[in-house]
Amino acid sequence: MKLLLFILFVFAGSAFGQLTWETTEQTFNSKPEDKEVIAKYKFINTGAETVKIQNVRTSCGCTTAALNKTDYAPGESGEIEAKFTFSGRTGRQEKSIIVTTTARPEQPTMLRLHVYIQETVKIEPQFVLWQLGEEPAPKVIHIAVAQDAAAKIVSVTSDNPALKVKLTELKPGKVYEVQITPDSATKPAAATLMIRTDYPPDNPETRYAYARVK
Amino acid sequence: MTAVRQALLILLAALIPASLTAAFHPRRPPWFQETLAPGEETLPTVLAWGQNVFWVDARSADEYMEEHVPGAILLNLEDWEQLFPKFLDSWSPGKKVVVYCSAATCELSREVAERLRQNGISSVFVLKGGWEAWKVKKG
Numbered sequence: 001m002k003l004l005l006f007i008l009f010v011f012a013g014s015a016f017g018q019l020t021w022e023t024t025e026q027t028f029n030s031k032p033e034d035k036e037v038i039a040k041y042k043f044i045n046t047g048a049e050t051v052k053i054q055n056v057r058t059s060c061g062c063t064t065a066a067l068n069k070t071d072y073a074p075g076e077s078g079e080i081e082a083k084f085t086f087s088g089r090t091g092r093q094e095k096s097i098i099v100t101t102t103a104r105p106e107q108p109t110m111l112r113l114h115v116y117i118q119e120t121v122k123i124e125p126q127f128v129l130w131q132l133g134e135e136p137a138p139k140v141i142h143i144a145v146a147q148d149a150a151a152k153i154v155s156v157t158s159d160n161p162a163l164k165v166k167l168t169e170l171k172p173g174k175v176y177e178v179q180i181t182p183d184s185a186t187k188p189a190a191a192t193l194m195i196r197t198d199y200p201p202d203n204p205e206t207r208y209a210y211a212r213v214k
Numbered sequence: 215m216t217a218v219r220q221a222l223l224i225l226l227a228a229l230i231p232a233s234l235t236a237a238f239h240p241r242r243p244p245w246f247q248e249t250l251a252p253g254e255e256t257l258p259t260v261l262a263w264g265q266n267v268f269w270v271d272a273r274s275a276d277e278y279m280e281e282h283v284p285g286a287i288l289l290n291l292e293d294w295e296q297l298f299p300k301f302l303d304s305w306s307p308g309k310k311v312v313v314y315c316s317a318a319t320c321e322l323s324r325e326v327a328e329r330l331r332q333n334g335i336s337s338v339f340v341l342k343g344g345w346e347a348w349k350v351k352k353g
Contacts, residue, residue, distance in 0.1 A: 060321045061274065062291075087292040089325065126298070127333040131307050192299065208295060210302055 018047040018103045019072070025112040032120040032149045036085045041111050044077040047103060055100040055108075056080060062087055063095045063113070082113055090119045120149045121197055123209050130185040130213045141209050143176040143195065151199030160191035163211045180211050189213040253327060255339045257347045260312050268309040270301070272326040273316050273345065283314065283348055289326055298333075305335070314341040314348065 022042040030037060045051050051072050056065045066081045082097050097111040121143060128139040145151050156167045156178050166179045182189060193209040250256070260267060269286035271278045278288045287304050289297045305311065311330060315322040323340045330338045341347060 060325075088294045089291050095321075125333045127302060127335070129307060129334065190303065208299075210299055212302055214307060 018045070019043045019051055019053075019099075019101055019109070020046040021109065021111070024109065025114070027114040027116075029116045030086070030118055032118050032146050034086070034117075036083055037113075037115055039082045039084070039113050040079045041082065041097070042077065042079045043072075045072040045074050048074055050074070052102040053099060054102060054105065055098075057098050058082070059096040059098070062089070063097065065097045080111065082111070084113055084115060086117050090117050090122070092116050118146050120146050120151050120199060120205070121153070121195070121207055122146070123195065123207055126208075127210045127212070128180055129211075130182055132185060132188065132214060134185045136182045136185040138179045138181040139211075141178040141180065141193070143178065145174050145176075147174070149199065151197050151205075154196045154198050154204070156193055156195050158191045158193050158211070160189060160211075162189050163191035163213075165193055178209070182211070182213050185213050187213070250342060251324075251340070253324075253338065253340055254342045255312065256342050257351050260310075260339070260341060261351075263310055266309055268305055268311045270311055270313040270326065270330075271315075271345075272313050272320075272322040277316060277345075283345075286314075289313075290322060291325055291329065294329070309337070311335060311338045312341050313338065314344045316345050320344055 020043060022044075024041070026039045026041070028037045028039070053067060053070045053072070056067055058065055063082055063084045066083070068078065072078055080097065080099065082095075084093070084095055093115045095113045095115070097113070098108045099111060100108040122145075124142050124144075126141075128141060130136060130139070143153055145153070152173050153167065153169075153176050156165050156176075158165045158180070162183045164181050164183075166181075168177045168179070169175075170177055178193065178195075180191075180193070189212070191211045193211065195207040195209060197205050197207065199205060269283045270289045271282045271286040272290050273282075273288075274290065275288060275293070278286075282288075287297075287301055289301045311327075313323040313327045313330070315326075323344060327338045327340050343350075
């Protein structure tokens with residue numbers, strides 16, 4: 001009797017309607033020129049009754065999820081299209097889309113989107129600091145150009161002569177080092193470092209890093 | 215049987231002072247221990263830091279303009295290149311940076327906090343419960 005009740009409980013979902021997803025997790029590796037990724041999550045109603053998608057929400061304003069219709073009859077398939085706009089994000093990103101249906105309103109389905117966003121030019125760190133009174137020793141910013149990017153660092157300049165910069169190419173066209181040295185760290189100073197590239201050729205990108213004495 | 219009845223009576227008698235202690239003792243332990251993700255802090259903890267806090271609002275510019283924590287500076291990933299230098303000009307080394315966004319499930323504050331840490335800003339925390347937690351506490 002107990003076994004019968006258990007079986008009834010487990011399979012109740014399929015009797016009343018449920019969405020079966022082709023996959024609930026997708027992974028993308030973006031190219032340097034990409035600005036967004038679009039992921040499609042396909043599903044089919046494998047239950048015996050119509051399922052209504054009540055709510056689709058995303059974990060971040062950077063991700064939107066679109067749905068053609070909300071009601072799916074038994075055997076009917078559909079898809080949710082998720083668009084993740086990078087907007088300055090870099091590196092490994094994990095976003096989620098939460099789908100609530102009438103089949104299991106108390107147990108929403110979590111769709112996951114993993115994206116590795118490659119930067120054409122990676123600057124690390126983007127900021128160096130000397131605290132007032134600290135030894136004005138040089139500090140270093142590393143610049144790496146993505147393997148498959150045809151970009152080079154043309155120059156690095158500082159807008160404040162009291163914070164000097166020196167660019168060294170460590171691995172031709174790929175790895176650079178910028179050494180920043182303040183004249184002194186006895187009074188506050190600020191500099192914006194302009195890192196000029198030759199990519200893309202028609203409108204070369206300038207990236208920025210910052211140095212502060214405070 | 216009498217022994218069982220006596221045991222139950224003792225248990226009931228003990229339950230009365232125990233319930234009163236649980237309800238009214240000034241240093242009673244919380245019923246539910248709040249779980250914090252790494253780098254996350256609750257509003258009471260942040261408020262206890264007093265003036266040693268630098269607030270960062272990771273929401274959109276529109277939400278920030280509408281209302282924000284007094285003294286908070288806007289910093290989000292969408293306009294990072296424009297906003298990060300402003301953050302650097304206002305921030306003081308040694309202050310604890312507390313980042314918040316619009317809801318408990320919002321990832322923006324975690325993303326901004328992570329980006330700040332990558333750039334060598336130390337003592338960066340995410341406010342548990344975000345802007346809503348602030349609104350509830352401060353009205």
